[in-house]
Amino acid sequence: MADPGSGAPHAPAATGRGFGRLLVAVYGLFALAATSRSVVQLATRFDEAPLAYLLSAFAAIVYIVATVSLARGSVTSRRLATVAISIELAGVLIVGAASVLFPDAFPRATVWTGFGSGYLLVPLVLPFVGLWWLRHTR
Amino acid sequence: MTGTYATANTVVALFLAAWTLISAAANRPRGVALLASGLVLEVLLLGFAIGGLVQMAGSDRDLARAEFVMYLVGALAIPPAAFVWAWGERSRAGTAVIALAFLITPVMILRVQQVWAGSVG
Numbered sequence: 268m269a270d271p272g273s274g275a276p277h278a279p280a281a282t283g284r285g286f287g288r289l290l291v292a293v294y295g296l297f298a299l300a301a302t303s304r305s306v307v308q309l310a311t312r313f314d315e316a317p318l319a320y321l322l323s324a325f326a327a328i329v330y331i332v333a334t335v336s337l338a339r340g341s342v343t344s345r346r347l348a349t350v351a352i353s354i355e356l357a358g359v360l361i362v363g364a365a366s367v368l369f370p371d372a373f374p375r376a377t378v379w380t381g382f383g384s385g386y387l388l389v390p391l392v393l394p395f396v397g398l399w400w401l402r403h404t405r
Numbered sequence: 406m407t408g409t410y411a412t413a414n415t416v417v418a419l420f421l422a423a424w425t426l427i428s429a430a431a432n433r434p435r436g437v438a439l440l441a442s443g444l445v446l447e448v449l450l451l452g453f454a455i456g457g458l459v460q461m462a463g464s465d466r467d468l469a470r471a472e473f474v475m476y477l478v479g480a481l482a483i484p485p486a487a488f489v490w491a492w493g494e495r496s497r498a499g500t501a502v503i504a505l506a507f508l509i510t511p512v513m514i515l516r517v518q519q520v521w522a523g524s525v526g
Contacts, residue, residue, distance in 0.1 A: 284494065285494070285496055286498050287498075288490070288491065288494040288496075288498040288499055288502055289498045289501045289502050289505070291490070292487065292490060292491070292505055292506075295486075295490070296483075296505070299479065299483075303475050303479065307472055307475065310471070311471060
């Protein structure tokens with residue numbers, strides 16, 4: 268993994284390079300999915316399931332922040348990415364558990380329902396990979 | 406929306422995804438062939454989107470139109486976005502980004518078809 272471009276030993280490695288390029292792409296995909304989902308839900312049928320739809324919107328914002336901050340990879344945005352991904356991890360665990368324990372409270376699915384089972388459980392794995400990547404590139 | 410044309414798009418996208426994944430795994434350098442294949446898929450998807458919009462305009466049944474248009478536009482936007490994001494990365498990760506876009510395309514087509522069939526709530 269010799270990278271001729273990384274000459275400065277003290278500068279943090281960019282989180283948007285190498286494997287990070289792929290990670291940001293996956294985050295971007297979820298930002299897109301969650302955003303479009305919540306825009307349609309909030310605009311057309313908010314009354315049906317306000318909690319689920321607000322959670323979708325919240326997830327969308329978290330994914331957008333994580334995507335942009337991982338792509339930028341500066342010192343500040345690394346911190347921002349760590350916060351966003353930690354919230355993402357908490358979100359998928361709490362919403363995932365709540366949707367299993369109290370299915371009646373989630374009449375409509377969010378990205379995090381059933382730990383992201385509607386998305387091949389990628390939402391559950393993604394924050395772990397994200398936090399690992401932030402540590403790895405430190 | 407469920408015709409041969411959609412199936413052709415899906416098959417082409419899956420084939421390209423497999424080929425791109427193999428390239429990434431073998432750590433082959435990216436070339437013009439990948440760019441050209443992305444262009445071919447994009448032209449196919451453009452036809453799919455136009456066909457979809459024409460069919461939607463000609464239909465007066467109850468349809469989740471906002472979702473339908475969103476998935477069509479999403480399917481169209483993802484490959485170019487992936488190429489723009491991946492092209493600066495010369496390692497295999499860049500190739501993998503493009504493979505991901507090709508892999509997502511059949512899912513987007515499937516979602517378009519599901520919305521068209523009225524099974525998306």
